[in-house]
Amino acid sequence: MINRISRFSLIFVLLILLQVLVFNNIRFSGYINPYVYVMFILLLPVEIPSWLLLLISFGTGAVMDIFCGSPGMHTSATVLAGFVRPFALRVISPRDGYEPGADPSMFIYGLRWFLIYTSLIIFIHHTALFYLEVFRFADFFRTLLRVIMSSIFSITFIILLEYIRKGK
Amino acid sequence: MRNLLNFLAKYNNLIIFLILEGISFYLLTTGNTYHNTQIVKGVRGFTNRIDEKISNARSYFQLRDINQALAYENATLKNNINLLKNKDDLLFFSISDTNYRQQYQFTSAAVIDNSVTRQKNFFTLNKGSRQGVAVDMAVTSGDGVAGVIVGCSKNFSIAMSLLNLDFKLSARLKSNGYFGSLGWDGNQYNYAILSEIPQHVTFGIGDTVETTGYSAVFPEGILIGTVSGFEKSGGDFYKIRVLLKTDFKKLHFVTTIGNLRKTEELGLEKLFQ
Numbered sequence: 001m002i003n004r005i006s007r008f009s010l011i012f013v014l015l016i017l018l019q020v021l022v023f024n025n026i027r028f029s030g031y032i033n034p035y036v037y038v039m040f041i042l043l044l045p046v047e048i049p050s051w052l053l054l055l056i057s058f059g060t061g062a063v064m065d066i067f068c069g070s071p072g073m074h075t076s077a078t079v080l081a082g083f084v085r086p087f088a089l090r091v092i093s094p095r096d097g098y099e100p101g102a103d104p105s106m107f108i109y110g111l112r113w114f115l116i117y118t119s120l121i122i123f124i125h126h127t128a129l130f131y132l133e134v135f136r137f138a139d140f141f142r143t144l145l146r147v148i149m150s151s152i153f154s155i156t157f158i159i160l161l162e163y164i165r166k167g168k
Numbered sequence: 169m170r171n172l173l174n175f176l177a178k179y180n181n182l183i184i185f186l187i188l189e190g191i192s193f194y195l196l197t198t199g200n201t202y203h204n205t206q207i208v209k210g211v212r213g214f215t216n217r218i219d220e221k222i223s224n225a226r227s228y229f230q231l232r233d234i235n236q237a238l239a240y241e242n243a244t245l246k247n248n249i250n251l252l253k254n255k256d257d258l259l260f261f262s263i264s265d266t267n268y269r270q271q272y273q274f275t276s277a278a279v280i281d282n283s284v285t286r287q288k289n290f291f292t293l294n295k296g297s298r299q300g301v302a303v304d305m306a307v308t309s310g311d312g313v314a315g316v317i318v319g320c321s322k323n324f325s326i327a328m329s330l331l332n333l334d335f336k337l338s339a340r341l342k343s344n345g346y347f348g349s350l351g352w353d354g355n356q357y358n359y360a361i362l363s364e365i366p367q368h369v370t371f372g373i374g375d376t377v378e379t380t381g382y383s384a385v386f387p388e389g390i391l392i393g394t395v396s397g398f399e400k401s402g403g404d405f406y407k408i409r410v411l412l413k414t415d416f417k418k419l420h421f422v423t424t425i426g427n428l429r430k431t432e433e434l435g436l437e438k439l440f441q
Contacts, residue, residue: 050180050181050184051180051181051184054181054184054185054188055184055188057188058188058191058192061192065195070199070200071195071196071198071199071200072192072193072194072195072196072197072199072200072203073192073196073200075188075191075192075195075196076189076192076193076196079185079188079189079192080185080189082185083181083185086181132196132203135202135203135206136206
């Protein structure tokens with residue numbers, strides 16, 4: 001248990017640092033801003049209680065907001081992601097259910113499952129985030145394009161990171 | 169209590185979610201000036217629209233008061249006009265004469281009771297002797313003749329409507345100045361009869377009929393109506409049907425007109441009769 005907490009803390013710190021130091025500086029043409037820190041929400045154990053998941057999401061978003069200087073924006077998007085995660089897991093649950101005590105990992109449930117899982121949550125998170133950033137519906141399709149482009153990159157990076165995590 | 173706890177247990181995730189989202193939205197809107205202004209703009213636009221709706225509705229309900237105020241203002245303006253009209257045609261006047269310029273005094277009033285269906289119709293006004301209304305004052309509605317005050321109490325007065333068989337009025341054709349006597353024949357509420365116009369007089373349908381000012385009740389030149397038809401009656405006279413200008417079925421705001429010099433005029437006339 002303690003082992004697990006420390007392991008997730010390490011992942012948390014690494015992801016935040018990666019996001020703040022590397023990905024926040026990637027700004028291709030204003031359309032692509034990948035946010036890989038959401039991966040932390042993705043990796044939390046399947047049987048984690050929902051309230052704890054929500055609180056962790058809130059904390060993660062708040063930390064990101066402190067680094068990005070945008071109070072509330074990442075927080076609300078991440079809390080939304082944490083809220084939909086149990087539903088997403090239920091919708092795409094494997095035929096024989098989740099193994100007790102297992103993390104939602106690509107190497108247990110397969111690339112395809114992980115891709116769907118990641119895409120669902122990343123897309124919801126990015127939609128909320130980018131629309132909250134613009135905060136009006138005037139440039140609706142421009143924002144939608146930004147959401148899609150950034151989601152593709154975020155998903156790609158998260159899958160790469162998942163490979164790296166396994167390699168360690 | 170147990171139901172409440174069950175409810176909380178059932179939806180605890182949703183509640184936590186909503187609380188956390190609420191906190192982050194609070195942070196979002198207070199921490200970022202841009203988001204804050206957007207929210208304020210949106211809310212203000214919404215409330216402005218609501219305010220506009222409310223004030224529209226309210227102004228509709230205030231129309232009655234506004235009407236009353238306008239009628240009052242009209243009366244004051246008419247007083248002023250009368251004051252100014254007589255300004256220049258006098259060379260000498262007595263200094264002690266407080267109303268040397270003004271012959272008629274206008275007061276606005278509202279009709280609170282009215283009838284058009286009887287043969288002898290009267291209507292009631294909401295002003296009486298305390299407000300300066302007196303017997304034998306003229307009553308007009310808008311630009312048209314409505315009646316004559318026949319009785320006053322302190323705060324109310326009764327006027328004999330033009331639609332009364334006893335009502336007689338000195339009237340003339342505006343186009344040529346021939347005058348006759350106007351009265352109601354008891355048939356339709358929007359027609360009156362002008363008689364005693366000689367047959368050699370030429371006039372047409374649609375000619376204006378107005379008051380003469382001979383009676384010392386109505387000022388000169390107040391509209392009564394327009395000629396709508398005529399027929400020969402008896403020996404030498406026409407019987408002219410006059411379409412009344414005043415719509416007695418919707419009589420509401422009227423002006424009473426008092427002749428300030430009536431006693432003087434009548435007193436003088438009495439000497440020679």
